[in-house]
Amino acid sequence: MIRIAICDDMPDDLQSLVSLTEQFLSVNGLDAEVTGFSHPDHLLTAIETMSFHLYILDIVMPMVTGLELGREIRRIDRESQIIYSTTEPQFALQAYAASPLNYLIKPIGRQQLFDTLALAVSKADLADGQTFTVKTADSLRVIKLSGITCCEYRSHAAIFSLANGEEFSSRTFRENFAEYCAPILNSRYFLQCHTSFVINMRKVEHFTKESFILFGGKAVPIAAKRYPAVRDAYMDYLTARGGNG
Structure with a gap:
């Protein structure tokens, strides 16, 4: 399911954008939730x-502008698509700090929005619906891959750190960590x-030769012998992502 958030402090503009977006989804038979x-x-x-x-x-909003909002979204989510809508074209250059997909000037035409939404949907990462089942000491737990920040091997168990700040452990297992x-x-x-760490590259805030710093400040070491392969894999990821963030 595609999840779409629309933020505009003008009630009529918000209602119009929500309505047009829902029309686009209906016309294209897409399973989505618009908030x-x-x-x-x-x-x-x-x-x-x-x-x-x-x-x-929207860009011109009280307290927190759309530009500030976009930067905050991009800080924690490098994969989502951002579209700006505004009556003020002079903000276009500043808006690109959040790597938006498009910058639409109000009033926004139906076809203009539909074309932009079609491009956004084609680029949207829908893989976050994938899950992984973890056997814990007393139950089974299903977690979304997108919610995993990193996984650490410790005392024959996997310790999962989640994006919401939670940490929990699997029960012990016999296979090696990579398996x-x-x-x-x-x-x-x-x-x-x-050998003992797997990271979600979407949750990386900073990269050095010795470690990945993840959102929230957690430092995950990089094994020296793995560094060339790890560096290349991470650079490939950044290139495929298009350099957002």
Whole structure:
């Protein structure tokens, strides 16, 4: 399912954008959920616990501008598509700090929005619906790959760090760590940078020769003998992503 967030402090503009977006989805037979936000603070609160594939943001809004909102979204989510809508064309250059897909000037025509949405959907990363089942000490737990920040091998168990700040452990297992994580490593977003660590490259804030610094500040070491391969894999990921962020 495609999740779309639309933020505009003008009720009529918000209603129009939501309505046109829902028309586009209906015409194209797409399974999606559209959520409208009348204040940027409401969207900032929402993205603390959920993610969207596509954001349509007004620029001139109270307290937090669409430009600031876009930068904050991009700080925590490098893969989503951002579309700006505004009556003020002079902000276009500043808007590109968040690597938006397009910059639409109001009033936005139906076909103009439809064309932009079609491009956004074609680029949207829908792989975050993939899951991984973890056997814990007392139950089975299904987690989304997109919610995993990193996984660490410790005392014959896998310790999962999640994007929401939670950490939990699998029960102990006999296979080696790479074998255990094979279903995760099949995703192009995950990389084993150390015998005992697998990271989600979408959650990397900073990269050095010694470690990855993940969102939230967690440092994950890079094994020296793996560094050339890890560097190349991460650079390939950044190139494929198009350099957003």
